[in-house]
Amino acid sequence: MNEKKAFAVNGFLALIVLLTYLVWSFLITIGGSPFPGVPMLILGIVLLSGLTIVQPNQARVLTFFGRYMGSVRASGLWLTLPLTIHKKVSLRVRNFNSKTLKVNDINGNPVEIAAVVVFKVVDSAKAVFDVDDYEQFVEIQSETALRHVATKYPYDTFDDDGYSLRGNADEVADELARELQSRLSVAGVEVLEARLTHLAYATEIASAMLQRQQATAILAARQKIVEGAVGMAQMAIEQLQKNSVVELDEERKMAMINNLMVAIVSDRAAQPVINTGSLY
Secondary structure (H helix, E strand, O other), rough: OOOOOOOOHHHHHHHHHHHHHHHHHHHHHHHHOOOHHHHHHHHHHHHHOEEEEEEEEEEEEEEEEEEEEEEOOOOOEEOOOOOOOHHHHHHHOOOEEEEOOEOOOOOOOEEEEEEEEEEEEEOOHHHHHOOOOHHHHHHHHHHHHHHHHHHOOOOOOOOOOOOOHHHOHHHHHHHHHHHHHHHHHOOOOOEEEEEEEEEEEOOOHHHHHHHHHHHHHHHHHHHHHHHHHHHHHHHHHHHHHHHHOOOOOHHHHHHHHHHHHHHHHHHOOOOOOOOOOOOO
């Protein structure tokens, strides 16, 4: 089922013509000629049933005894085919806020996730005839797509490789929008945007996962500190030797490296010990 343009003429002009026709038919009827007058009155009333008002950003889907006759999108007063049923469909941009869903990420950790979907109807025929209720269809498919996307990624990762729900929200939202569009195109709906509005670990594991995040963050930070400390110690020894400030044997190099590593890597401030020389 695809949308097509329905037959429609200017309603104001048609209303003037029909009212004139009805007055003329009424005058003929009361003038002593009921046989042509009454059928003419009935015909005029039937033609008046084709009048319809279309609001801005709205469409009227016309069916004639079960057959789709087309849609009227232009706003205003229009005269369409008489004896047709006019189904109103909104073409305005709308938001759908999903419920907070509890799903398992790719690592099996339960997370709470929710999203907002911005959509509009672009094909009124599909929205009316291809699904029972397109608004309910959007709601169910949005939650289904959100569950599916959430199971493809971990909640968080400290590695540079791979996406995560928390660290790559834009990429996850783009994939959610693409999957929603593939699901909702059958209902004549266009997805304009999809964004995550809530993301958190489930209550039963929130405390444990917070400790895990803190431990992982500490390990990652320590790794960076050690890499920096090694570089600084190497740079200090090379600079001393380059400028011929002091000659260091292997034992003193090791002692110096040890002192620098302890001072830099330690999570507490180092206490310096000043050596003023020896007695011998």
